Amino acid sequence: MDRRVSASVDVRPAQASDLDALVALEEAAFASDRAERRAIRHAIASPTISLLVALDGPVLIGAATLERRRNSRRARLSSIAVAPSRAGTGLGRLLLDAAEAEARRHGCETLRLEVREDNGAGIRLYERAGYARFETVPDYYEDGTTAWRYEKRLAPREAAASRG
16 A cells, blocks of 8 residues: 555645544644644734644645744744654655645744654755755653754745745
8 A cells, every 4th residue: 555645635724523523633644742722723824824634535644834934034834743543654744845835924034943852754854845944942742752953044935936
């Protein structure tokens, strides 16, 4: 069986009706530092947060959370969550690409993120996508794990569209 992301996967903004599935995804994808139900509900409705969901048919299989500040050209990718059954299928890259496109759509020129120093798959994903580590933050996560901070300068919308 091919475990790559299938053409049937659709990425769209989260809706209020996705709340239960998003809470379940947080529980399945993360051992700690999970977003709480009320924070997810807030993100869905926030004008400065884009919460994107990946669906395979009716099943929510991933999500990406992108935070922006008004009048800022920099966005922050605060989370990518992939259902454990879909790990290693390219879904993380699909969500990262969608988050970058969303950031550009909002006029952002750079995207920053944090990743656990022990998250090898996440580090490989970001480095292969052109992110550069610029800072290490000790004791960043709830369990005391260090975070590596990354940043990428985003190509303008026109350049990104012409590559596709």
